[in-house]
Amino acid sequence: MTDQLDQAQAFEELRRADALRDQALKPAMPALGFCYNCDEVVFEGCFCDTDCRDDYEKRERQLCSSR
Ligand SMILES: [Zn+2]
Numbered sequence: 001m002t003d004q005l006d007q008a009q010a011f012e013e014l015r016r017a018d019a020l021r022d023q024a025l026k027p028a029m030p031a032l033g034f035c036y037n038c039d040e041v042v043f044e045g046c047f048c049d050t051d052c053r054d055d056y057e058k059r060e061r062q063l064c065s066s067r
C-alpha cells in the first residue's frame with residue numbers, strides 16, 4: 001500500500017516540476033481571448049492551436065536573437 005502512495009507522490013512531484021519548468025520557460029502571457037498569432041478568438045490559453053503557438057514562438061526567438 002505504501003508503495004502505491006509513494007509512487008503517486010513521486011508522480012505528483014514530477015508533474016509539478018514539469019509545470020514549474022514550463023512556467024519558467026515561458027514568461028507569463030495573459031490570456032486575452034484572442035490568439036497571439038492570428039487574432040482568432042480563443043476561449044482558453046493564448047493560441048488557437050499548436051501551429052500558431054509554434055509560429056509565435058519562432059517569431060519571438062527571432063526577435064530575441066536579432067537584438
Ligand atoms: Zn491562431
